[in-house]
Amino acid sequence: MIELRGIKKRFGQQVVLDGVDFVVQDGETVALLGPSGTGKSVLLKHIVGLIRQDAGTVIVDGKDVARLKREALRQLRSTVGYVFQNGALFDSMTVFENIRLGVTDEKAYRNLEFCQERVAKCLSLVNLTPDTADKYPAQLSGGMRKRVGISRAIAGRPKYLLYDEPTSGLDPVNADIIDELVKSLAAELGVTSIMVTHDVRGAFRVADRLALLTGGRIVQQGTPKDFMQSTVPAVREFLERDFGNLNFAA
Amino acid sequence: MTAATYDIRRPIGRAVLGALAHVGRLSLMIAELVRGLAEWRVWLPLTITEGWNIGVGSLPIILLVAGFAGAVTALQTGYQFSGNIPLYVAGSLIVESVVLELGPVLTGLILAGRIGARYAAELGTMRVTEQIDALETLGRSPASHLVIPRVLAGIIMIPVLTIIANITGVISGWVAVQQVLPVTNTDFAYGARFFWHPFDATYSVIKGFAFAICITVISCYYGFSTEQGAEGVGKSTTGAVVSSCVMILLLDTLLARLLLN
Structure with missing residues (x-):
């Protein structure tokens, strides 16, 4: 379960979050809607400890994120897959290397055969062909980059999946494909998902x-x-x- | 009538707080860097690749600049020599100038531009495109993946490039001085040895090492602290190069005072 209680955050004089209470039960898919610039992505980043709140508590899997020590935070993060708005793929690495980094178990990460299988599986889950693995992010379309980003997020078999504007910048057809993907991954992998979006139609299609x-x-x-x-x-x-x-x- | 007063303490206070914030963030990055050393399986292969890139990639410009620096020193030595100075002194002057000052400082300044700008721009772009955040969410340390390989590669390769610059500068000076003064090879070698201290070579490498730490750490810090898109990347890159150059000149003076006197 993900639980945010009384989250407050300001950057300089600008108050971004002013006491947010938000709970997501295990197995749910929740869409977090809101106009641009209202702090949806900021809220999402609190869940993985990328941003620390000024006040309030963020509880993930029963753990207070702000109080976690380095190793505990690393372990918690390995249970959370994060899909960034623009993919945030490492452009100096191939798709294979990008997705391999998502394998958070160190022993498994060093096993090349396992990683090859895992990457192929993750690519097929997002409807990409195996030959995509050898390409660099610059050789992919926007929609493909988003799907590779999702592949990387699921490579470590996370319990939670956080999507930051997964359909922004995509044409309606590709946006529909990503929406369907979010829905099918939630069903197939049984993950708890939070999708930040301002696409209301997509949110209605996907979210519980x-x-x-x-x-x-x-x-x-x-x-x-x-x-x-x-x-x-x-x-x-x-x-x-x-x-x-x-x-x-x- | 009341006159608007300007409180000088405010801008001073802001500047002091800003400087302290930089020191705090830089200290945190260095602490992360030290902690990340335990993950040698991650940083070792990346360091080798990075070292090869910056070493081989910087070689042509280092050879060019060191070659010209040595030659110009020799030509100016010829211009300033009057009949009363023994010719072998030209050898001393060229070798000492290149090894003690020109080799390490010019190498440092060039690499501050070449490597420093590259590191700050690469890491800055990774910061604004959320690639560094992505590494963190994958439970991986940005220090061991991004900072340690760059810093170690610089610490290993910049002193090596300094040595190469010294050798190139001395050889080009040797050749060039013979075009303007009747210095024989024996004179030049005698002069080079006459004022030579074995510590001179060590001092040159110590400077290369100190400049390497300064260039790599400063440029990685600027890259990591990048904010606000393309404009931020530009600011970080400029800041990294300027700060590295200023630090090189400060360190140059400090090391001369500490180690040569």
């Missing part, structure tokens, strides 16, 4: 539950149906941009 972050706080959490019936002005305003007039939902 949605949360809307705006003004530094989560203003609404619930199922897609709860969202459609919400009377919270911020929710209606956000949804109407994608779905038009929501009166049909009433």
Whole structure:
């Protein structure tokens, strides 16, 4: 379970998170929605300890992330797969080497045969052909790079998968492919997923539950149906941009 | 009437706090670097590759600059020599100038531009494209993957390049001085030996070693501290080169004071 309680974060004078409470149960896929620049990615980075909160607690798997020592944090991170917005692939490495780095168990990482099998398996899970392994990130399209990023995130068999804007910058067809992938990986691997996005339609297709972050706080959490019936002005305003007039939902 | 007053303590305080923040971050990076040394399986192969890249890659420019520096020293020596100075002194002057100063300092300044800029730009780009964050989320140490190989490769290769620069500078000076003064090979060799102290060679390598630490650590620090996209990468790269050059000149003076007097 991932539990964020009263998270506050400011950068200089700018308050980004102002007391966020957010819980994700095991096995759930939750979409974290919100306009650009509201701190969705910042919130996600708190979960893996890339950013430390000014106040509040982040509990992952029963462990307080901010209090973990170096080795414990490394172990916790090995249970979390993180898919970065632009892939964050190492451009001096091939796709194979990139995905191999995701094998977080050191013994397994040093076993070349195991890694070759694992990389091939991860590539097939994201619908990429085995010959992609020999390419460099610069030789891939945007959609392929995102899929390689997902492959790297799942290579270590994580318990949690965090997606930071997995469909941003993609055309609708590729965005749909990634959305389907998020859904199928959650089902096939049984992982708990959090997907940060501002693509409302994608979020409705993929997520069991949605949360809307705006003004530094989560203003609404619930199922897609709860969202459609919400009377919270911020929710209606956000949804109407994608779905038009929501009166049909009433 | 009240006059607006400018409190000088504020900018001074900000500058001091900024400098302390740099010192704190740099210390943390060095601590990470020391901790990462335990992961030799990760950094050793990367260090060999990096060492080969910077060593072989820098060789042509080092040979060119050291060759010209030695030759110019020789030509200027010829210009300044009057009839009262024994000709063998030209050998002493060229060898001592190249080994004690020109070889290590020019190598350091060139490599501050070549290697320092490259390290800061590479790491800065990795920072702004979240590649360093990605390494951390994969439970891997950015120090052992990125910093240690670069620092160690520099510490090994820069003194080696300094030695090569010294040899090249002396040879080119030897050849060039014979074009402007009637110095025989025996005169030159006698002069070179006359003022030579065995410590001179050690001093030159110590300088190369000190400059290597300064260039690699400063440029990796600037790269790691990069913020705000392409503009940030540009700022880091410039900052790394300028700071490395200034530190090289400061260290040059400090080492001369500490080791030669």
